[in-house]
Amino acid sequence: MGGRGTGARAPLPGRRGPAAGATGTHRLVGLDMARGTALIAMMTTHILPTFQQDPTTLLWSATWVGTSLSGRAAALFAVLAGVSLTLGRVPATRNRLGLALRAGVIAVVGLTLGLVEVNVAVILVHYALLFWCALPVVGLGRRALGLLAGAWILLSPAVAFLVRPVLLGPGPSPHLAHNPSWEDLGDPGRLLADLMVTGYYPVFQWFAYLLVGLWIGRAPLTRASTQVGLLVGGAAVAVAAKTAAWSFLVPLGGINALMATDQAAIWPLRAMLEANLSGVDQVGTWWWLTTAAPHSGTPLDLLHTSGTSAAAIGAFLLVARVAPLMRTGFLTPLAGAGAMTLTLYSLHVWALSWPAVQDAGLEREPLLAVHVAAALALGLLVQANGWRGPLEALAHGATRLGLAAGRTTAGGAPRGTPPGRSG
Template identity: 55%
Template sequence: MTSRTPATRSRKAPGPNQPGRLRGIDAARGLALLGMMATHLLPTFESNANLTPTWIGLTFSGRAAALFAVLAGVGLALSTGKHQPLSGPDLAKARRGVALRALVIAAVGLTLGNLEVNVAVILVHYAVLFLCVLPFLGLGAKSLCAWAAGWILASPVLAYLLRPWLLAAEPPLKLGHNPRWEDLGTPGQLLGDLFLTGYYPVVQWLSYLLVGLAIGRLVLAKALVPVLLLVGGTVVAVTAKAIGVAAIEDWGGLAALEKVVNAPGYPLGSVLQVNLAGLPQDGSWWWLASAAPHSGTPLDLLHTSALAAAVIGACLLLGRLAEWIDLDLLLPLRGAGAMTLTLYTVHVWVLSNFYLKPLPAGWTEDGMYFAHAAVAITVGVVFARLSWRGPLEWLGHAAGQLGRGVLPRPATAGSR
């Protein structure tokens, strides 16, 4: 979605192969998509009594989805003025466009929610995050950094205090499944799940969009900005993770949490390394000291946000290298990254066809993952070469343009 002022209204929006588009951002989005596919298709724990984490779980769990969310904020910043945020009527139009685009994403997510699939679909939460971030679209980088820091610190505490109250309601304000159309009839449960009790709690995950907005408000074309993102993000990510590990393993956190869980033999240490989403986090403030994936604690949000910033910085640097040597090194990633909504939707639909069914003869989990990844990359490359939008990307773009009062163009080559 491209921001237009009266002076540039007749210009053609930059396509995927045009210099106006930051190829590194699309590449980072493609990397996030492949990482999320890995956590969906490959085991994150070994099948043993101790639930030993696999390298997939240790590498991608919590991080791929966070990168996806941070990039959503970056994309919103780039479409609403880049380092000079819109204001006045232009900002109001942009907000309407983002809101209508969010409705399209929500509709896709609610439709996927009707599928039987062993995947926590992010799209409805993603759409709600778009709506929640609307008040912040007119802010500059410094204000957004302050808001992001405050949200990372305060939102987990708020969630820790409110979540037990929501779960104690009768019935509990938690869905236990992906949001779907029929859940609109029980708004209390739906909103409770979306904001606090679900897999991607919006209250904490808004931190990612605020971080992404702050990154997108930087002058990403400057030579030092990607380097600062890479180096600074790496240092902060490593530090946050180290503090979280020390708090749990060396400062008494694990012993305190094992008493709260009160399940002898439960491999809490392994779960804390990979995914804490399915475990109630109440009864001890030590939960907030971990940096466990999907825990939504300050250290988890800080670690994953900083790592996302580092990945974005690295991809931007690779994009510059590709331009310097005149070789499109990032095409496989950026092609897929430019149409993640379509590819993610098809990926979830395909997975639903194998739900509770054995894999086809001769197929392995690794083979299934590489098939999904290869198809995503191939389709992305073809669409990028033809300068086409993905079908759902075009629909979201058209909704955004209508919100801005601009008549959308047909989804033909060069119209991206």
């Protein structure tokens, strides 16, 4: 949910910005289109079912939403968050205070949304915590970021696997079982355990996505070779990760070990391995780490969703490069929506809490169509007028405040900082 308001604000198509030429504009529009797509994909997973039950056999199976979008949309948001930290006239490397304050705005919005009754796992507090965790590493070079991202993908799930049984042991449950809200600040230990390890978006493993995003953002994204490399390389990594997971589970018998766990007696585990493994306590056997199930936080899951995210970013950067005329159609409002995802995501979650929406008899497909149409219409309005979304403007103000405070502390503008707007 970085958007242009929380990173660099891209000029409108046909309008040359103060520091961006045509290729720079195409790069930012491509990233906004990726964000807009991630937003719509998340809306889809929130509104349409990811599981379905056969009325005859009572067996559960994954829907097309669960198998195609679950896990991938949220991961794309997180990877794009890392990319956004490398953009702007004054990137986060030289404005860490601004990054911290921006994350604070996102956390405030997330904690407030936690107060509404909604059957959606709100990501914003986790998103803010990812930004705070990035503060020590935003200045690393691309090679160091690549090595750290690879190590994090491989090792963080194993560490979480060892820590999780300790947290789930005797005593109060570390699961919040609800979205983080202001009330949870009264129990900071439980809140931190849920955010970092046991919750829906475990920040400890998800930090890998931010590292991957930083690594991608350090690449020369205006080059066609980079864009093709992200598309082809990301797709290859994603396919390889899923293939490896299938090899572990089927030929090597991992699925039998998982079906013998206590969790298989509680959950429809086979369906969840295809659509969403969140809520399942992955304890008791190391075979859990061999899956690539959505929201499992395993090495192969992180690798697969990092690959799909890289491929999506490469694809939209290529679209912005080779098909600029297409942006006057559907892609213009899509990019506009991607430039204000913090506002649109928050409105989407709030709207889902309305009593009329909570009515079980409400058709989900028309509801999704309304949410998507509203997001695209607002995106078009913003794109046409060069505005920021209201929450993006607030986050941007926090970023500028951090930059101004840094200048005051340093006795002037940092060396190399051009005059004018910050990123």
